Amino acid sequence: MKLHLLNRASLQHSSFTVTINNFSHFLKVWHYHPELELVYIIKSTGTRFIGDGIEKFEEGELVLLGENLPHMWLNDEVYFGEDSNLTAEAIAIHFKEDFLGEEFLKAIEMKSISQLVKRARQGIKFTNIDNGVLTKIKELVNMDPFHKIMGLLEILHLLSTHEEYQLLSSPGFLNSFNKTDNKSLDEIYEYIFKNFNQPIGSKDVAEVARMNPSAFSRFFKRVHRKTFTRYLNEIRIGYACKLLIENRDNITPVCYDSGFNNISNFNRHFKSIMGMSPSEYVKLHTQKQE
Secondary structure, eight states: OOOOOOOOOOOOOSSSEEEEESSOOOOOEEESSSSSSEEEEEEOOOOETTTTEEEEEEEEEEEEEEETTEEEEOGGGGGSSTOOOOOOOEEEEEOTTTTTOOOGGGGGGGGHHHHHHHGGOOOOEEOOOOHHHHHHHHHHTOOHHHHHHHHHHHHHHHHHTOOEEEESSHHHHHHHHHOOOHHHHHHHHHHHHTTTTTTTOOOHHHHHTOHHHHHHHHEEEHHHHHOOHHHHHHHHHHHHHHHHHOTTOOOHHHHHTTTOOSHHHHHHHHHHHHHHHHHHHHHHHHHHOO
Protein backbone atom coordinates (compact mmCIF):
# COMPACT_ATOMS: atom_id res chain seq x y z
CA MET A 1 0.00 0.00 0.00
CA LYS A 2 1.55 3.27 -1.10
CA LEU A 3 0.94 6.16 1.27
CA HIS A 4 -0.84 9.12 -0.37
CA LEU A 5 -1.35 12.70 0.78
CA LEU A 6 -4.94 13.65 -0.06
CA ASN A 7 -6.35 17.15 -0.37
CA ARG A 8 -9.46 17.41 1.83
CA ALA A 9 -9.72 21.22 1.66
CA SER A 10 -13.21 22.60 1.11
CA LEU A 11 -14.05 23.55 -2.45
CA GLN A 12 -16.55 26.07 -1.08
CA HIS A 13 -13.88 27.81 1.05
CA SER A 14 -15.69 26.71 4.20
CA SER A 15 -13.85 26.22 7.48
CA PHE A 16 -14.75 22.49 7.40
CA THR A 17 -16.61 19.99 5.23
CA VAL A 18 -19.40 17.49 5.80
CA THR A 19 -19.88 14.90 3.05
CA ILE A 20 -21.95 11.77 2.54
CA ASN A 21 -20.03 9.04 0.73
CA ASN A 22 -22.15 6.37 -0.92
CA PHE A 23 -20.23 4.11 -3.31
CA SER A 24 -19.89 0.45 -4.19
CA HIS A 25 -16.88 0.40 -1.84
CA PHE A 26 -14.72 2.88 0.06
CA LEU A 27 -11.60 4.46 -1.42
CA LYS A 28 -8.97 1.73 -1.55
CA VAL A 29 -6.08 4.07 -0.78
CA TRP A 30 -3.73 4.18 2.25
CA HIS A 31 -3.59 7.95 2.82
CA TYR A 32 -3.34 10.87 5.21
CA HIS A 33 -4.23 14.57 5.26
CA PRO A 34 -3.70 17.59 7.54
CA GLU A 35 -7.39 17.72 8.52
CA LEU A 36 -8.91 15.80 11.42
CA GLU A 37 -11.61 13.40 10.23
CA LEU A 38 -14.75 12.25 12.02
CA VAL A 39 -16.23 9.21 10.26
CA TYR A 40 -19.62 7.62 10.88
CA ILE A 41 -19.99 4.29 9.06
CA ILE A 42 -23.65 4.02 8.10
CA LYS A 43 -23.37 0.94 5.91
CA SER A 44 -20.52 -1.48 5.07
CA THR A 45 -18.02 -3.91 6.63
CA GLY A 46 -14.35 -4.68 6.19
CA THR A 47 -10.95 -4.04 7.72
CA ARG A 48 -9.85 -0.72 9.21
CA PHE A 49 -6.18 0.33 8.99
CA ILE A 50 -5.36 3.24 11.34
CA GLY A 51 -1.65 3.89 11.85
CA ASP A 52 -0.32 0.49 12.88
CA GLY A 53 -3.74 -0.73 14.08
CA ILE A 54 -5.69 -3.31 12.08
CA GLU A 55 -9.24 -4.28 13.07
CA LYS A 56 -12.55 -5.31 11.58
CA PHE A 57 -15.09 -2.50 11.15
CA GLU A 58 -18.88 -2.71 11.02
CA GLU A 59 -21.93 -0.55 10.49
CA GLY A 60 -22.56 2.06 13.16
CA GLU A 61 -18.89 2.70 13.89
CA LEU A 62 -17.78 6.22 14.84
CA VAL A 63 -14.08 7.12 14.58
CA LEU A 64 -12.13 10.35 15.01
CA LEU A 65 -8.72 10.62 13.31
CA GLY A 66 -6.06 13.19 14.11
CA GLU A 67 -4.16 15.23 11.53
CA ASN A 68 -1.76 13.35 9.25
CA LEU A 69 -2.69 9.95 10.72
CA PRO A 70 -2.47 7.37 7.88
CA HIS A 71 -5.65 5.37 7.42
CA MET A 72 -7.79 3.26 5.11
CA TRP A 73 -11.17 1.52 5.33
CA LEU A 74 -10.82 -1.61 3.18
CA ASN A 75 -14.10 -3.31 2.36
CA ASP A 76 -14.50 -7.08 2.40
CA GLU A 77 -13.74 -8.89 -0.85
CA VAL A 78 -17.43 -9.42 -1.58
CA TYR A 79 -17.78 -5.66 -2.19
CA PHE A 80 -15.42 -5.88 -5.16
CA GLY A 81 -17.25 -8.69 -6.99
CA GLU A 82 -18.61 -7.93 -10.45
CA ASP A 83 -22.11 -8.97 -9.41
CA SER A 84 -22.07 -7.17 -6.07
CA ASN A 85 -24.91 -4.77 -5.33
CA LEU A 86 -23.52 -3.85 -1.91
CA THR A 87 -22.85 -0.23 -1.01
CA ALA A 88 -20.51 1.51 1.39
CA GLU A 89 -22.04 4.58 3.01
CA ALA A 90 -20.51 6.96 5.52
CA ILE A 91 -20.59 10.57 6.68
CA ALA A 92 -17.15 12.19 6.86
CA ILE A 93 -16.39 15.51 8.53
CA HIS A 94 -13.01 17.10 7.80
CA PHE A 95 -11.71 20.05 9.79
CA LYS A 96 -8.35 21.47 10.78
CA GLU A 97 -7.36 21.92 14.41
CA ASP A 98 -7.37 25.71 13.93
CA PHE A 99 -10.52 25.86 11.77
CA LEU A 100 -11.92 28.53 14.10
CA GLY A 101 -8.61 30.32 14.66
CA GLU A 102 -5.27 29.46 16.21
CA GLU A 103 -6.29 30.58 19.71
CA PHE A 104 -9.76 28.99 19.78
CA LEU A 105 -8.86 25.62 21.31
CA LYS A 106 -6.58 27.36 23.82
CA ALA A 107 -9.60 28.95 25.51
CA ILE A 108 -10.34 27.44 28.93
CA GLU A 109 -13.89 26.60 27.81
CA MET A 110 -12.45 24.41 25.04
CA LYS A 111 -10.22 22.35 27.32
CA SER A 112 -12.11 19.07 26.92
CA ILE A 113 -12.28 19.43 23.12
CA SER A 114 -8.56 20.30 23.02
CA GLN A 115 -7.82 17.09 24.94
CA LEU A 116 -10.03 15.16 22.52
CA VAL A 117 -8.02 16.52 19.57
CA LYS A 118 -4.79 15.38 21.24
CA ARG A 119 -6.17 11.86 21.83
CA ALA A 120 -7.29 11.74 18.21
CA ARG A 121 -3.66 11.75 17.08
CA GLN A 122 -3.74 7.99 17.73
CA GLY A 123 -7.24 7.57 16.30
CA ILE A 124 -10.29 7.06 18.53
CA LYS A 125 -13.12 4.56 18.16
CA PHE A 126 -16.11 5.54 20.31
CA THR A 127 -18.17 2.73 21.80
CA ASN A 128 -21.75 2.71 23.12
CA ILE A 129 -22.45 6.06 21.51
CA ASP A 130 -25.91 7.48 22.13
CA ASN A 131 -28.11 7.53 19.02
CA GLY A 132 -28.69 11.21 19.65
CA VAL A 133 -25.05 11.96 18.80
CA LEU A 134 -25.31 10.00 15.54
CA THR A 135 -28.51 11.85 14.68
CA LYS A 136 -26.75 15.18 15.23
CA ILE A 137 -24.01 14.09 12.81
CA LYS A 138 -26.61 13.26 10.15
CA GLU A 139 -28.35 16.60 10.69
CA LEU A 140 -25.14 18.53 9.94
CA VAL A 141 -25.44 17.64 6.26
CA ASN A 142 -28.40 19.96 5.62
CA MET A 143 -27.67 22.78 8.07
CA ASP A 144 -26.83 26.35 7.11
CA PRO A 145 -23.19 27.40 7.74
CA PHE A 146 -23.72 29.05 11.14
CA HIS A 147 -25.72 26.21 12.66
CA LYS A 148 -23.35 23.69 11.07
CA ILE A 149 -20.45 25.18 13.05
CA MET A 150 -22.49 25.21 16.26
CA GLY A 151 -23.60 21.64 15.58
CA LEU A 152 -20.04 20.43 15.08
CA LEU A 153 -18.88 22.08 18.31
CA GLU A 154 -21.72 20.40 20.19
CA ILE A 155 -20.80 17.02 18.71
CA LEU A 156 -17.12 17.47 19.59
CA HIS A 157 -18.10 18.50 23.13
CA LEU A 158 -20.27 15.40 23.56
CA LEU A 159 -17.47 13.18 22.26
CA SER A 160 -14.90 14.88 24.48
CA THR A 161 -16.90 13.90 27.57
CA HIS A 162 -17.69 10.37 26.34
CA GLU A 163 -15.70 7.94 28.51
CA GLU A 164 -16.03 4.76 26.45
CA TYR A 165 -13.49 4.74 23.65
CA GLN A 166 -10.53 2.85 22.22
CA LEU A 167 -7.26 4.29 20.88
CA LEU A 168 -6.51 2.72 17.50
CA SER A 169 -2.77 3.10 16.89
CA SER A 170 0.27 2.96 19.11
CA PRO A 171 2.16 5.99 20.45
CA GLY A 172 5.26 4.44 18.88
CA PHE A 173 3.79 4.66 15.40
CA LEU A 174 2.58 8.21 15.99
CA ASN A 175 5.93 9.40 17.32
CA SER A 176 7.99 7.80 14.58
CA PHE A 177 5.66 8.91 11.77
CA ASN A 178 5.49 12.54 12.88
CA LYS A 179 9.06 12.87 14.11
CA THR A 180 10.66 13.19 10.71
CA ASP A 181 9.97 13.51 7.01
CA ASN A 182 12.48 10.72 6.37
CA LYS A 183 11.25 9.01 3.19
CA SER A 184 12.76 5.71 4.30
CA LEU A 185 10.20 5.58 7.14
CA ASP A 186 7.35 5.87 4.64
CA GLU A 187 8.94 3.06 2.65
CA ILE A 188 9.35 0.94 5.77
CA TYR A 189 5.68 1.27 6.75
CA GLU A 190 4.52 0.69 3.19
CA TYR A 191 6.60 -2.49 2.94
CA ILE A 192 5.47 -3.81 6.34
CA PHE A 193 1.76 -3.23 5.73
CA LYS A 194 1.99 -4.76 2.27
CA ASN A 195 3.94 -7.85 3.37
CA PHE A 196 3.21 -8.41 7.09
CA ASN A 197 1.51 -11.75 6.39
CA GLN A 198 4.45 -12.97 4.31
CA PRO A 199 7.69 -14.53 5.67
CA ILE A 200 9.60 -11.26 6.12
CA GLY A 201 12.24 -10.35 8.69
CA SER A 202 14.22 -7.35 9.87
CA LYS A 203 16.88 -8.05 7.24
CA ASP A 204 14.30 -7.64 4.44
CA VAL A 205 13.02 -4.35 5.85
CA ALA A 206 16.59 -3.14 6.45
CA GLU A 207 17.23 -3.54 2.73
CA VAL A 208 14.15 -1.42 1.96
CA ALA A 209 15.46 1.23 4.37
CA ARG A 210 18.93 0.96 2.78
CA MET A 211 20.50 0.25 6.17
CA ASN A 212 22.58 -2.63 7.47
CA PRO A 213 20.56 -5.01 9.71
CA SER A 214 22.24 -4.00 12.98
CA ALA A 215 21.79 -0.27 12.36
CA PHE A 216 18.17 -0.83 11.31
CA SER A 217 17.40 -2.82 14.49
CA ARG A 218 18.83 -0.05 16.69
CA PHE A 219 16.99 2.63 14.71
CA PHE A 220 13.67 0.78 14.84
CA LYS A 221 13.87 0.09 18.56
CA ARG A 222 14.76 3.72 19.26
CA VAL A 223 11.70 5.16 17.47
CA HIS A 224 9.20 2.44 18.45
CA ARG A 225 10.55 1.41 21.87
CA LYS A 226 10.15 -2.20 20.84
CA THR A 227 11.96 -4.60 18.53
CA PHE A 228 10.97 -4.95 14.91
CA THR A 229 9.94 -8.56 15.60
CA ARG A 230 7.56 -7.49 18.36
CA TYR A 231 6.12 -4.73 16.16
CA LEU A 232 5.57 -7.14 13.26
CA ASN A 233 3.97 -9.75 15.52
CA GLU A 234 1.58 -7.13 16.97
CA ILE A 235 0.40 -6.26 13.46
CA ARG A 236 0.03 -9.94 12.56
CA ILE A 237 -1.94 -10.68 15.74
CA GLY A 238 -4.16 -7.65 15.11
CA TYR A 239 -4.96 -9.02 11.67
CA ALA A 240 -5.47 -12.52 13.13
CA CYS A 241 -8.04 -11.11 15.58
CA LYS A 242 -9.97 -9.66 12.65
CA LEU A 243 -9.92 -13.03 10.87
CA LEU A 244 -10.94 -14.94 14.01
CA ILE A 245 -13.96 -12.69 14.55
CA GLU A 246 -15.04 -13.27 10.96
CA ASN A 247 -14.45 -17.04 10.92
CA ARG A 248 -14.54 -18.44 14.44
CA ASP A 249 -14.14 -22.14 13.70
CA ASN A 250 -10.83 -22.15 11.81
CA ILE A 251 -7.88 -21.11 13.96
CA THR A 252 -5.31 -23.06 11.93
CA PRO A 253 -5.87 -21.21 8.61
CA VAL A 254 -5.81 -17.89 10.50
CA CYS A 255 -2.37 -18.78 11.83
CA TYR A 256 -0.91 -19.06 8.33
CA ASP A 257 -2.99 -16.29 6.74
CA SER A 258 -1.68 -13.79 9.29
CA GLY A 259 1.97 -14.65 8.64
CA PHE A 260 2.93 -17.30 11.22
CA ASN A 261 4.56 -20.55 10.12
CA ASN A 262 3.28 -22.92 12.84
CA ILE A 263 0.47 -23.16 15.37
CA SER A 264 2.61 -23.28 18.51
CA ASN A 265 4.43 -20.08 17.52
CA PHE A 266 1.11 -18.42 16.70
CA ASN A 267 -0.46 -19.45 20.03
CA ARG A 268 2.57 -18.24 21.99
CA HIS A 269 2.63 -14.78 20.39
CA PHE A 270 -1.16 -14.45 20.53
CA LYS A 271 -1.21 -15.08 24.27
CA SER A 272 1.75 -12.76 24.85
CA ILE A 273 0.08 -9.88 23.01
CA MET A 274 -3.63 -10.45 23.73
CA GLY A 275 -3.37 -12.03 27.18
CA MET A 276 -5.41 -15.06 26.11
CA SER A 277 -5.25 -17.94 23.65
CA PRO A 278 -6.87 -17.75 20.17
CA SER A 279 -9.59 -20.17 21.29
CA GLU A 280 -10.32 -18.06 24.39
CA TYR A 281 -10.50 -14.96 22.19
CA VAL A 282 -12.97 -16.69 19.87
CA LYS A 283 -15.09 -17.81 22.83
CA LEU A 284 -15.12 -14.28 24.26
CA HIS A 285 -16.34 -12.73 21.02
CA THR A 286 -18.87 -15.51 20.50
CA GLN A 287 -20.38 -14.71 23.90
CA LYS A 288 -20.54 -11.00 22.99
CA GLN A 289 -22.65 -11.88 19.95
CA GLU A 290 -25.11 -14.01 21.89
